[in-house]
Amino acid sequence: MTLANEHEALAQQLNAMVHVKILSYKSPQRYAVRQTIAAAQRLLQKQHPQLDITISEVKTLEEIEQYTSVFILPSLVVNEKLVCVGRFPKKEEVVAWLEQASLH
Secondary structure, three states, rough: OOOOHHHHHHHHHHHHHHEEEEOOOOHHHEEEEEEHHHHHHHHHHHHOOOHHHHHHHHEEEHOOOOOOOOOOOOOOEEEEEEEEOOOOHHHHHHHHHHHHHHHH
């Protein structure tokens, strides 16, 4: 494998990792958002099987406050970028955010 091919493979690998954080101190809200993310993930992985999406939950007010001051409804962070604040995202929105994050 040439050096150029190694760099291209590494770039593809790095772009294939997306980290998603669900911000909410209410478990039912996190569950609902996780289901939406999972549906978007299944859809995307059919087109991009190399895409690796990790989902974590931010549950404490102190941790949530690092991203947003909205606590009543859930928020969403993709690759450390706040993309959705104080509402339940639609699957189509999540797909777009994940695709965009995988390109960077």
